[in-house]
Every structure is written in structure tokens, then in C-alpha cells.
Amino acid sequence: MKKRAVIIETKNGVIKDANFGMIACASKGDNTLYAFIINQSGEIFKKELGSYGIEHIVDICIDSDNHENNEKYEKSFNPILFSDAVVQAIKDYEISSIFGLTTPMGKEILPRVAAELEAPLVMDCLDVVKGFESSFNSDSNLDFDLAKTSLYSGKTIATVKVTGDIRLFGIRPNVIEPSSKIDLSQEQLSNITVEKFVAKNRYAEQSNIKLIESRQGDLSGNDLVAADVIISGGRAMKSGENFKILNECANSIENFGISSTTVGASRVAVDLGWVPYRMQVGQTGEKVSPKVYIACGISGSIQHFAGMKMSGMIIAINENINAAIMSNCDYFVEADLFEIVPQLTKELQKERQKS
């Protein structure tokens, strides 16, 4: 049986939703599925991960660490140290396919692990499947070998054949639907193992690089890449201050308790200094795949589309009917966003009170 592992990402002590789509992808076919949890106690996630099909939880920690304070551990995340710990766990558990998310953490860990193992890695996968090679040869021990990813600024979809004893896949958050949760019986639950893997601290021996400080970002809001709904503002927002009407609208969607919602921006809004770079959607910003993308006063350049064209639904609000986005969306409103957005917030609040 093939052994696959998913690297679980948490935020503020909670498993990020994007992990469940990745688990759905990794659990296809015949396999044994491991969840690697870095720097946290895996025990508390047993029921949740089990209900999505995880059979074994491996709690990866570093030699001489203790596990009393999870919060402290999330803060002391060192990508070099933990990538090496993952390498040790992969070897120890004889894992053949490793899945992670294409997030800031995944972008640190997956390439470091792939380099160390000289293993192939495809980032930003939209799907991972088993190709023809293995189906022709039934006793072949080959696992997943084809990854789908978008190349050339999102204009093409490529099928990438992956060759190697160990293979790594970085999954784009939000594009793969999670499978439905299973209600675990007491017996099933007790069959899920939680093991602690203590990795050697080989980083301590390295004298040519030291992580001297980790300044945490603002983790209070929802992640742009993992949000279900994104409301983005462009040039027509006119100022950074005006983004508050997008925030209010996002809050009124979030208040339904169904979809994580956040605010994004086009490159222009970032370049003009209205909002921070971390909010930028596009070619040189984040690539997002929300269920709904509401573009307010965004013209829709090719570079912007490169970051959001995988959205489930695109709603464009723009005064300019000739803006590119108006002819490449699902719904468009030809109007002033400063009239529509506050009105939308009001209607959402009314709807919320009804339900």
C-alpha cells in the first residue's frame, strides 16, 4: 500500500479549511494516509482529521522540544529547521507522495524538502492524478504521477508528468472540493494513531544561517488565498480609506457564518500605497480561487486575471462598461461602486436578520 502524507497547516490553533480539499485529493485511490502536523500537538485534531479520512497522525517535533504551549510553537516556526524535520519523517515513514498547500508556509517547506530529497515537486497544483503509466502496468508500484497546474499567467493548463521515487505536490488552496465528513464510530476513532516523531536538530549544527527574528504578520483576518468570498478594490476606490466600505461589506457576508470573506486589491491600489502588498491579487500578488470574487472598480488587466480567473463566480462593479472585466465575468453592474457597495452591505444585513 502506498503511503502518502499531507502537511497540515494551522492558524491560531485551528486547521485551515484549505487542508480538507488537499486531503480529498491525496486520499483518492488505494493508499495509507498520514497527516504531518508540525510543531503542534496532533491529538487535539484527531477527530477532525479522522473524519476526512486521515488514518495516522504524525506529530513532528524537534529533539529537546516540549509540547506544553502550542501557541508558543506556532510563533517559533523556523522553515529550515522544520523542512529538515519533514525530510527525516518522510524517510522514517517511507512516504512516497507528499502534499502541502501552495501558501507562504508551503512555499518555504516544499521546495526545501524537494531539494534535500532531490525529488520532483509541482507547485500550485489544481489536481493530482494517477496517469496511464501505472494503469498499463497493474503490479507497478507507482503512485500519483500527473499533476495539473496553470502555466503562462493562468492562460494554459498543463499536465505535468512527475518521475521520482518520492514526489511532492503543492496544492492550490480552495480549488479542490473537500470530501464530505464521515461520522466516526468510537472504534474507528480509536484506530487512528497519533505518534510523535522527534527529529534531530541538524539546523543547530549549521553555522552559515541563523533565523534571528520572526515578526508575525497580521493573522487576525482571513487568508486571502483561502477565502470563500473576496471583495477587491481597484483604482476607482480613490483612496485607502475608502476600502472600509469593502471591509464592511465583507463583514456582512462573513456574519452569515457560512463563508470566510476578505478584502483584496488590484496592483494599482497597492502601488498607490492605499493598501498593503499582502492584499494584492494577480500575477505578482496572490493567486486566489474563491467561490465568489467581487471586483469593485477594477479594470481587469491580464495580470489581474492571472490571479483570480479560477474564481467560481466573478461579479464586476464598474462605471466603465468598456473595462475588460465587464466582458469576462458572470455578472456585471455598470454603476458607481460607492453607491452599490454600501447598498449591498445594507441588503446583506437585512437578509441576515431575516434568517
Add this chain to the structure above:
Amino acid sequence: MKIFVCVKHVPDSAATIVVRGDNQIDEKITFLLNPYDEYAVTEAVKLKKSLLQGHSSSNQIEVIAISVGNNDATKTVRSAMEMGADRGILIKSDLPQDSISTAKALKAAIEQDGNPDIIFTGRESIDMVGMQTMFRLGLYFGFPVVNNIVKFTPDSDLLANRRVVVEALTEAGGRDIYDITLPCVLGAGRGLNTPIYPTFPDVVKARKREIKIVGFDDLVKIENQSQPSSKTEIIKLEMFAEKRIPKEIKGSSSEIAKEIVKILKEEAKVI
């Protein structure tokens, strides 16, 4: 001090991509220096200038642009030289190469040229977005790697102390700050600097500078890895189907808002 900058020749993000055959694109479009590599070139040139101000003589500090690509990629190497790189190396390959073989070829060519002190790259290429070549390159050399750096602070006496402090961008605008001893590999992120815009004299000067061309196969043969056991290859390329048919929402502001609420609730099911 030798500062290498790895640059990639990529299709202009605004170009119309046409798929040719099973897995290639029509290359009769505009290709240019990968946007993230502009930050890498700029930082290397800035570093050279600041070291020269510290009275190092100019032949002691060298910025070398290096690329893997076909003949056309000399244009991208030339662009890096217009921005201030002293010379260029093109590792000529008519076939597309994956991150593993690219890193191997870069390592071999850099090593052939001399001992690198700093190797800059862009944080990713906008065409393939593999996000890994810099890590593999660092591993082959045994150098530390930090990617997506947004701040680079060399030691005030870099030539003697050989130390730099870099800040890497992490989740939600956070920063990881590293103290690194040279040699190292650094991936430049957006915001590291404002890319140099070459002037006409810069362009003229760059024309006279040398671009050495080496064959990809010769280099990877040196590494004795012509048949790598680990690889990725694009076997199929398809156009992304844009299938959206825009529908207009009309009416007064409140009618439009009500309609959007209805769409969010009934069609998108997000509320």
C-alpha cells in the same frame, strides 16, 4: 567578489499565448526578463555600487547575469547587462528544462566561472512558477537559501566580514529575519527595491559587454547526470477555457443590491 544573478527569459504576461503541438507554445511572441529577476539584478548592481564607494576597485567586484534558455534568451541576459551586470553567460538549451536540470546546469556553469559569493534569483518565474530552482541550486552548492527577500542589508565591511542580514516576507505580511554568512543564494521578492530603468547610454554600454555561450549538455555531462531519475515534464498543454457569459444586473442601486444578495444566496450559496 563575484555576484551572480540568475535570470529567466519568459513570455510577456500580456502576450497572447497559443498552444503548439501537445505541450509547447508558439514562441513568436514577446519574451522578456522575468519581472522578479529585475529586483535580483537591481539588488546585485546596487550592492556592487555600494562596495565601490567603500573604495574597492571595480575589478574586484563583478556582477554576472546567467540564464538557461535558447538563443533568444541572450536578449534577457542583455537586459540584465543594460541594468548594470558586467557580463553574461547563456547556458544554451533548445529544449525546455525542469527545475532540477536547470539548477544542475546553473551550478556547473557558475562553478566553471569561479567561486560565487552571492547568487541572486527572482522569487519565482511568472511562466512556470515552479518556485524551487533557488532552493535546489543552494543545495547543490551547500549554500544557505532564503527566498522572497524584501530587505537586504550587507555588513558594513562585507568583504572582510562576509555577512548579510535579510528579511523574507512570510504569511500575512510577517517577516523572518536571517543572519547569513556568505556564500548564499537569495531569491528577490517584490518590494526589495525599485528596479533600475536603463538609460540610453546604459544600453549602448551593455552592447559591448561579453555574453559567453555554453552548451547545456556539456555542463550537465560534467555533472554526470544526463539521465536524472527525478524529473518533471510537461506532457500536455491546453488553453484555459474562458467560459464566462456575462449577464448584466440592472435597476436602481437597491434593486441591484437585492439581486446580488439573491445570487450570493441561491446561486453561489455563500450566504
